[in-house]
């Protein structure tokens with residue numbers, strides 16, 4: 283299947299799930315070695331599952347295809363957790379692509395609901411899952427929080443260096459509760475150094491298929 287919208291192309295990945303290739307950036311939203319596998323490994327297991335609270339406040343930088351939000355929703359049902367999910371996105375995905383991605387998912391109805399919910403409002407997707415998608419540039423967004431978990435899922439530091447700077451990491455750190463966690467697929471030494479500089483305790487974890495390592499940054503102030 284090949285669908286193209288405004289420089290964004292649907293791409294099948296190794297685990298059979300779909301991601302989006304952004305021609306303008308020259309990069310995929312998720313790993314071509316398996317979009318669902320990567321999202322579950324980096325964001326759900328290393329991030330969401332780290333937090334043992336019954337009510338979890340999540341911030342996502344880069345809502346994109348909504349795959350991380352969708353998998354979080356499924357996991358939260360499984361664990362019976364209450365979720366507030368705030369997602370920041372500058373260029374929302376075209377709905378035709380959303381529909382195509384949803385066709386391969388176990389719960390396409392939930393996936394589409396995440397996309398059709400209106401922007402910049404708290405929307406109850408399910409009684410225990412509230413979504414607030416913010417259509418804004420993360421660099422100028424007022425990030426308030428407090429958050430328990432941050433999914434840092436921007437394009438790579440090579441493609442979007444301005445999003446991987448200490449000033450944004452510091453804003454995120456300040457908007458996070460104590461304790462809390464930030465996860466990202468990048469394992470670059472320089473990124474880990476910047477996260478440490480703003481106060482995080484940084485851990486290297488094994489990466490998802492196709493990637494040696496990923497990063498987990500914990501905020502824990504004594």
Ligand SMILES: C[S@@+](CC[C@H](N)C(=O)[O-])C[C@H]1O[C@@H](n2cnc3c(N)ncnc32)[C@H](O)[C@@H]1O
Pocket residue numbers: 310311312343344345346347348349350351370371372373374418419420421435436437442
């Ligand atoms: C790697 S993709 C995110 C994938 C997404 N988390 C998912 O589950 O599909 C990066 C996303 O960040 C968005 N983005 C890029 N620059 C941004 C900015 N300055 N502010 C907010 N979002 C931005 C892109 O439009 C893209 O959707």
